[in-house]
């Protein structure tokens with residue numbers, strides 16, 4: 001595999017109308033999950049991607065499994081678990097395209113997965129192990145699972161990428177800080193947002209969090225900043241790579257995951273950091289123009305059209 005991940009998959013109910021959920025009376029059944037979205041993005045760009053997960057042995061679990069398999073993602077490490085319902089989340093979308101999430105993910109099928117279940121050879125054979133702060137936030141035992149997994153990766157020359165993806169509905173800032181900081185010594189690519197860096201190092205002062213970042217041995221630290229673009233850390237400062245103008249933001253969920261997928265695609269191609277970020281910015285801009293957590297994740301040809309590198313013939 002080029003890239004693998006460990007994460008929970010959910011049925012995502014997308015509202016049929018915008019506005020407070022209490023007035024929404026129709027939903028579309030989709031799928032979501034931060035780590036899973038990244039694998040979908042990678043697979044669409046042409047990488048060999050694999051997902052380690054546990055789903056409920058129910059209709060929703062089967063639907064997610066079939067969909068993920070249909071995306072061309074390796075699901076040999078996904079198991080359906082009897083007696084544990086597949087996780088759900090309901091989205092509330094606002095006129096701006098921003099949204100709120102309401103989770104129903106306890107008890108979670110991932111409760112049946114612990115460090116002893118980690119597929120060691122599967123991890124060893126991957127080029128990149130991508131992890132996020134969502135899986136460790138769901139359950140306390142997941143924190144150790146991720147720590148063990150990234151240690152296995154590190155010991156075996158597998159690159160580790162981490163997107164802190166801090167979801168404060170799932171854990172506190174203190175829990176996030178403590179857990180994610182314990183991962184940092186094993187991380188090669190830190191793909192994060194400014195607010196997450198502020199939480200991670202408990203400071204809004206850029207100079208101070210840059211000093212903290214310099215204590216680690218990252219290959220790259222990338223700070224995603226929405227429409228402004230994204231930057232990479234070079235010596236003592238963040239260098240910006242501008243983003244792309246977007247005509248209409250429809251749904252911002254999944255843009256960060258698309259960014260990660262495209263950036264890691266660039267890493268696998270051995271591209272210079274600016275080129276990887278440019279592709280990642282383009283994918284992020286494409287994702288926010290489509291409704292759904294992963295529906296807007298483009299195929300490589302689509303991004304090439306977006307970047308003007310390929311002609312689009314529609315009729």
Ligand SMILES: O=C(O)C(=O)C[C@H](O)[C@H](O)CO
Nearest residue numbers: 032033034101134254257293
């Ligand atoms: O993974 C989660 O917790 C979600 O909220 C589902 C979304 O698909 C995901 O977060 C988008 O990054």
